Amino acid sequence: GPEVVAGPSADPKCFVPWADSTKFFKFPAKAGPYRVALANGYIANTWRIQMIQTAKAYAAQPDVAARLKEFKVVSTGEDVAAQIAAVNNFIDSGYDAIVVDAQNPEAFKPVVRRARQAGVVLVAFDNILDTEEAINVDVDQKGLGVYWAKWLVDTIPNGGKILEIRGVAGTSVDRDRHDGIHETLDKSGKKWDVIEVYGKWDDPTAQKVTADAIAVQKHFDGFTAQGGDTGAVQAMIDARQPFVPFGGETENGFRKFCAKYGADGLKCASGGTGPAQVAVAIKTALAALEGQVVPQSVKLPLATAEYPNFKDGVNFYSNLSDNFFVGNSFPTCGINFNAAEIMGQSKENK
Amino acid sequence: MTTQARSRRGGALSSRLDRPVVVAFACIVALLLLGSLYSRSFLSPDYLLQQLKVASFLGVIATGALIVILLGQIDLSVPWLVAVGGMMATAATAWGPIGAWLAIPFGVACGVALGLVNGFGVAYLRIPSMIVTLAVNAVAQGLMVVHTGGFSPQDSSSPAMRALATGSLAFGLPNAVIVWIGIGACAVFVLNRTTFGRSVYGIGNRERAAYLSGVDTQRIVLLAFALAGGLSAFGGVLLAGYASKAAQGMGDAYLLPAIASVVLGGASIMGGRGSYLGTVAGVVLITLLQSILSVVQMPDAGRQVIYGAVIIGMLLLYGREGAAR
Amino acid sequence: MSDWRYALAQNRATLISVAFFVAMFAIYASNHPAGFSANVVETAANKGVLLALVAMAQTFVVITAGIDLSVGSVFVLSNCLASAIVVGSAGHAALGVLGVIATGAACGAVNGLIVIVGRLQPIVTTIATGAIFYGLALLLRPTPGGDVYEPLADALTGRVFTVVPASLVALAAVALAVWIPYSRSALGRAAYAVGSSEAAAFMSGLPVASAKASAYVLSGLTASLAGLFLTFVTYSGEASAQTGGSYTLYSIAAVVLGGVSLYGGSGSAIGAIFGALMFRTIGDLLFVFNLDPLWQPLFQGVVLLVAVSLGAARLFRVRNRLELFS
Amino acid sequence: MTESEQGPPILRMEGVSKRYGGVRALENANLAVSAGRIHAILGENGAGKSTLIKILAGVVAPDEGRIALDDREVAFGAPADASRAGIVCIFQELSLVPDLSVADNIAIVNPPTRFGMIDRRAQRRVAEAALARAGAEDVHPMALVKDLPLSRRQMVEIAKALARAPRILILDEATSALTAADVAKVFVVLKRLRDEGLALLYISHRMHEIAELADECTVFRNGSNVATYPAGTKSDAEVVELMIGRELSAVFPPKPRQRTASATPLLDVRRLSWTNRLRDVSFHVETGEVVGLGGLDGQGQRELLLALFGVLRGVTGEVRVAGRAVAPASPHAAKSTAIGMALIPEDRKTEGLMLPMSVGANLSFAALDRVSRAGVLDRDREGKLVRQMMDLLAIRAGSIDIPVGALSGGNQQKVVIAKWLMAEPRIILLNDPTRGIDVATKQEIYQLLRKLADAGAAILFYTTDYSELIGCCDRALVIYDGAIRRVLVGEEITERALVASALNIDSDTGVVAGGAS
């Protein structure tokens, strides 16, 4: 297992500790090149596909490739037990570091223990692990909710009726973002009436529930969505609901709409962390393997853009897919994928 | 004996209304009235048209499910055939001006192709449909993942797809509903007035007897699955038009509702019995139920419980098998 | 034909699934970077046993010519429940285990009641009850979490005699304690009879209702054992609709791969268990072959398609085409 | 009624009625059964015999009426109740479970158990004993029922009933698929049971069986009992009149004079072989000819019909239709106009009909090409043809829209025949088409066959009933072990000749060559 040491970390600009109390790890330095594995769960959506493309692209960058002996990716589907088995297999097969996008953040206690015993560096991202024993590269999900709500509070002068389009029930991401939104709204002192629907982070579903809500409620003063935002805007357009402020995620399609209709009232705050966070996770893993000091919990910055700052080719891409997630730059970590790079990656390989 | 007691004719020689269909439509009205206690808007034309529009996607998909269920089979490949339809159509849109024309037929054709694989497995390899279609679903998912990752595909819908799914021609009637009516009319015709339809009912009732009657059962089954695949994909095309883009998970929410609406409409899951009108009722019921539960702010847990309980309650009203004696 | 030829013919489907599993696992283990080690087997076993139990649950109902699309939900519900009540002291945890099992059996009883008394088709009944059970799971665990009595979890996911995975021992125990006595009892055979021909079973004066009811109750019970085991593997509970849905569908695949007829009346849970282990090994093959990550789902789909198509080989031996229709 | 030689009835049914929708299956029916007697029930198809039995067995609940057992009124809620009261029934639709073994089936109700589990050794002993008692030692107790031919299943069904030690044993056309040899064995058993003091109810459409077996007969017509009399006190003609309410002329239509063989027979089969079940079968059927297939059951007759109809795979040899070589690979191909074949299958419930579908839809199902254009049905034409066929075969159905499963067995069988006639075949293959059919209907079918032959069809007719071979066929092919053993022409077709060649007893030496396989 790693030694718990005092901060700061080797690269304090990139590896920002989550809180003042965050521990710092120092693993015994190993000689490279390393065998690193990515244990992904579900794969069949754009976010995950993009994430895997990014991981491959990052691992192929010359300075990273030089430090890697092997980079292996396995996707095990929805089933958390299969993912646990995959991580165990990686441990047994002698990989030096394992990067995980967990299906269920709570389910990895035994795995974390096993990795520790085997001296394997375990780094979780996106859905981080509920543990202080492994490294988490963490998005501030609650902070994202706070960000959207704060922006709505600032943009809508007198409060009003908000449609909150939630994600998948039963997940911690959904809960954290929801909590962030509500705490902020409640504290604002304005009067808010929030209607909640579940859009499952999916455009058609979000569109359908939004359309239903508009048909029944007639009018909203603001929107906030955790995903499926493009669909939600589409539903506004289809229902001829006048454009109102919208705090949402970082889908390319959403930003396209925001750029196009911003002047007509669709003022947006678009924030989130794109799939490129996998690169930060790999970077962290490599740093740990090399014996550098890293925080147990790394706080990822949010990639945000607000009305009227949507610029084609910079923070959205009109010629690319709507499903593409745009928040891919972490300048403090020297990670700055542009869209074409990610989407074109395997085309060049093939 | 159990089958005879409450049996319905297949291939309608008469067009008397089924009891399940009548009750299902009554349930729809009851549901709306119940909803209107929460908000008058549930009875507004806007809301109802919106529901019909959304129902038409499920309606198109459930049409395929009905045909397969009438055969006594089941199609579990719906989720990813829907996705294939939407994603392939939008991908074709990128092929310049021809692409815009080809988009819809191409998407549907891809669904038909995978449907043919289903049908081939069921009819010629005699693998239980539940499992071939499951495998084909997995293959379709695999293909779409490769497709998304490897070809940075276009996934915005063509204007034609948009118009088909969201536009409206006359009297504010959404085009999607018109498309559904068209497909429904074809389905009713095919099931009731053609040798194909009659054969489907026959095979669903007793495949062995149909085979010995000189019906080319294998070809019929193959065709039925191809048709179902095409309809799933077309549902995906419409859905992509509605959302103005295609995405991988877009079909996930359609498998169980499609089966449930067919059965809520009075069809027997064992095959050979069921009508299109019933399926229409089932589709509207499911759509309304989901929508109302979503709008009345029911937490997700409660929504699931009520959704399941209402389906069972309604089936107990009219969907029961005959008693053993 | 002599006796053993009949016995062989009647167990052929099960034996084939065993053979296929052994062959596939041999390919997997011999290509595994860590080789055929106790760790590798334990990992595979802990994962395989979950699906094996769910497949066994599915088998009970499929034997009666029904289908249980709520097994996945019962599995998830039991997982959530176990993560809340199989905690604390040993005694408390033991009571919790009983509570989980009882809940699973109750879920099965609800299904059985609706199918038998309500006379609804099993497939829709269980779609609907599946939603209800999932809703309850969500009520219990709005977000992932919970805990489990660790000594028990560690014992059951570890090894006995340092080499044999405890999970396999537990699976064998469940098969011996639940499946064998049931399938050889008069009630179990009535369940087979009902699945083969309900009319004939009724006319023969068999207890059709209790045969079906027992199948559904045992299905729920076994599914809850799987949920319990998931809790032991993950130390937590999660109300995941995806997990429920995929386990339900995989259980059907496993049952078919294990030679259980979806038309009812034939097959055994032993076959289904090996079908499940085989299905899991398909997933494991990803690990030993170096595939582009984006091609992995396609690879799995194609292997599954090929595996289920292998059953078609028997068609070449069919001389009388009418045999295809039974 | 004389009750001198018998005790008081142990079972009485009084004023029993049962309606299915508008159909009166039973109307104020009465029946009394005594111990130590075999009581036959006669009646045309749809007279209500099976319904009566089902009520007695607890399968169907009567609308009104009472049942008294040993003078105590009883009401059976389920077959298990009747079974407990000692009433065991062999139903017209078999009640065997296809996926279970013979032994499992025989011991299905009360299997011997040890520690709560079925004791398979004991069960096997029970099964072997029951099979031996029924005279079916050739059935292996571990064989699956679904793998057995129909005639063996009937024997298993009988064994199963015997194993349950009944007080009252009911056989509803339980011998309809059995050959004479099996029937003889079963009769020995039944007579012994009677002598042991059981009450037996026996339903059959075979008059000679009833003559041989019954002590007492009750005739049903239109759901009511019309007469009860001691066996042997009425002539066949009188009985038939009681059953159908009118006199019946000669049973078989007259045969035409012998023809000379033509150069190109309509159906010409040469050296047809299939696995080890058919060996070098060569024969022909002329236009206008009815050729019978005889022999013991299960000697390959069914396979021969299936091979011609394109159902079997790996058939070798040559088949010519009107001089042209054909090799249909499916019934679809065999039905095509180029070949024009029809097969009336063995089991109407699983092979001939879609029971829940309407009578009309069933009738037109094999002739969909005839009632459609470019795949679109012409409903007027369909309705017309359907009604034509219903009239032609005098099918009794409330309407063409009711499910065919609601018809009586005999009427269902007529629907099977009619649906194939609607397809206008040239070559008609029949697989035991009169099984379970009453005398009057049988007669209609014989006449129909002759009419079809006269109109230019070639008919190949397998039957387990010798009298049909004798009465109906121009020639009879006797099959033994997959090969044609003997061809009998015209007057040569006699029961003696048929039995001798069926058993493969060479009429010259009188030596039996091998047993049944």
Ligand SMILES: Nc1ncnc2c1ncn2[C@@H]1O[C@H](COP(=O)(O)OP(=O)(O)OP(=O)(O)O)[C@@H](O)[C@H]1O
């Ligand atoms: N389940 C049913 N539903 C509707 N009608 C029925 C049903 N069963 C029997 N019937 C009708 O009841 C009448 C008596 O039928 P039943 O089977 O008792 O005749 P049967 O005397 O046994 O004739 P067969 O000699 O043909 O077997 C027939 O008209 C039949 O159509």
Ligand SMILES: Nc1ncnc2c1ncn2[C@@H]1O[C@H](COP(=O)(O)OP(=O)(O)OP(=O)(O)O)[C@@H](O)[C@H]1O
């Ligand atoms: N399904 C069956 N139907 C008929 N007979 C059977 C069946 N199964 C087994 N038998 C016969 O019953 C006897 C006992 O069978 P078997 O040897 O399988 O059981 P066993 O050895 O007592 O039990 P076990 O399987 O627990 O070892 C054998 O003679 C066997 O041929």
Ligand SMILES: [Mg+2]
């Ligand atoms: Mg009868």
Ligand SMILES: [Mg+2]
């Ligand atoms: Mg009959």
